[in-house]
Amino acid sequence: MEKLMRKFFLFLSNNKFFTKIAKKYGFKMFASRFVAGETIEEAAEAIRELNKKGLVVTLDHLGEFVNDEKEARERTEQCIKAIRVIDEGNLESQLSLKMTSMGLDISRELVMENMRKILDAGQKHGVFVTIDMEDHARCEMTIEIFEELKQEYEGLGTVLQSYLYRTVDDLERLDKYDPNLRLVKGAYKESPEVAYPDKKDVDENFKNIIKIHLQNGNYTAVATHDDTMIDFTKEFVKEHDISNDQFEFQMLYGIRNELQEKLVKEGYTMRVYVPYGNDWFGYNMRRLAERPANVWFVLKGIFKK
Numbered sequence: 001m002e003k004l005m006r007k008f009f010l011f012l013s014n015n016k017f018f019t020k021i022a023k024k025y026g027f028k029m030f031a032s033r034f035v036a037g038e039t040i041e042e043a044a045e046a047i048r049e050l051n052k053k054g055l056v057v058t059l060d061h062l063g064e065f066v067n068d069e070k071e072a073r074e075r076t077e078q079c080i081k082a083i084r085v086i087d088e089g090n091l092e093s094q095l096s097l098k099m100t101s102m103g104l105d106i107s108r109e110l111v112m113e114n115m116r117k118i119l120d121a122g123q124k125h126g127v128f129v130t131i132d133m134e135d136h137a138r139c140e141m142t143i144e145i146f147e148e149l150k151q152e153y154e155g156l157g158t159v160l161q162s163y164l165y166r167t168v169d170d171l172e173r174l175d176k177y178d179p180n181l182r183l184v185k186g187a188y189k190e191s192p193e194v195a196y197p198d199k200k201d202v203d204e205n206f207k208n209i210i211k212i213h214l215q216n217g218n219y220t221a222v223a224t225h226d227d228t229m230i231d232f233t234k235e236f237v238k239e240h241d242i243s244n245d246q247f248e249f250q251m252l253y254g255i256r257n258e259l260q261e262k263l264v265k266e267g268y269t270m271r272v273y274v275p276y277g278n279d280w281f282g283y284n285m286r287r288l289a290e291r292p293a294n295v296w297f298v299l300k301g302i303f304k305k
């Protein structure tokens with residue numbers, strides 16, 4: 001039953017019809033548990049509250065799979081605005097983005113132009129930018145673009161997913177850039193030809209890539225809500241005398257808030273991924289696919305309003 005629900009939510013996550021309907025009508029009803037608001041002002045307020053508790057942030061203007069050049073340019077401007085708001089508000093926040101929102105599916109030229117605009121702003125305002133990793137079909141392109149831009153911009157990172165067979169090779173390939181990488185299990189529906197179908201293998205590979213990246217001496221963001229992975233990281237850094245400023249934990253906004261604050265109290269850097277905007281449907285459906293029990297929180301949200 002749980003497997004079926006996962007499949008259903010992943011199907012919904014990139015369904016254009018439902019995304020459109022949701023954008024128009026649904027925020028107050030469905031989105032507010034995992035999304036900080038529809039506007040940058042609401043998001044800034046959420047960041048301020050998190051910063052007060054010692055949590056740092058990476059801010060994400062929601063959006064993906066854009067096929068229209070004008071929209072990709074508008075989304076680029078939204079990212080630049082977010083960077084300015086972070087700097088002007090003295091917020092402890094980085095920026096995360098999805099390149100399909102900046103025109104990755106339209107042309108290489110367009111996405112490079114938009115990315116350079118965002119990274120120029122990031123450099124000017126001292127805001128680090130992470131390129132989220134999307135589905136496997138876009139993984140090689142994302143890594144190639146990261147390699148090119150990383151040579152021009154210091155403050156750039158990306159994400160690798162432990163469910164992909166290729167990830168250990170990618171980690172070694174990127175090592176020469178001393179990259180700051182976010183490591184995750186992976187959130188998209190992938191075929192067994194490219195990704196481990198069994199959770200146990202995904203988890204083993206997650207531990208493996210955490211180990212490799214830390215031992216390569218690179219900054220490592222361990223992005224997970226899984227106690228086993230968090231405990232593994234804590235023990236590994238202790239055993240290998242790796243200092244707390246070579247790694248951080250990351251979790252999504254609205255998920256395991258108590259654990260987030262506990263990690264801060266224990267002296268770890270804890271970064272919260274804060275999404276905002278009206279293109280929240282795909283993002284929320286992936287959260288439900290990860291944990292169908294979250295449906296309950298979403299339903300509670302509806303009845304409270």
Ligand code: FDA
Nearest residue numbers: 132133159184185186187223224225226250251252255273
């Ligand atoms: P997983 O879902 O495997 O759960 C393992 C265990 O964790 C559960 O059994 C439970 O014990 C605990 N747990 C999980 N959720 C819980 C909850 N809500 N409440 C209580 N316990 C819970 N993916 C991607 O493909 N590209 C990307 O760029 C990113 N970026 C990203 C950034 C950040 C900051 C995070 C945290 C995650 C991502 N992801 C991502 C998503 C990631 O790939 C993955 O889908 C989710 O993090 C879910 O996997 P977990 O490692 O959290 O544990």
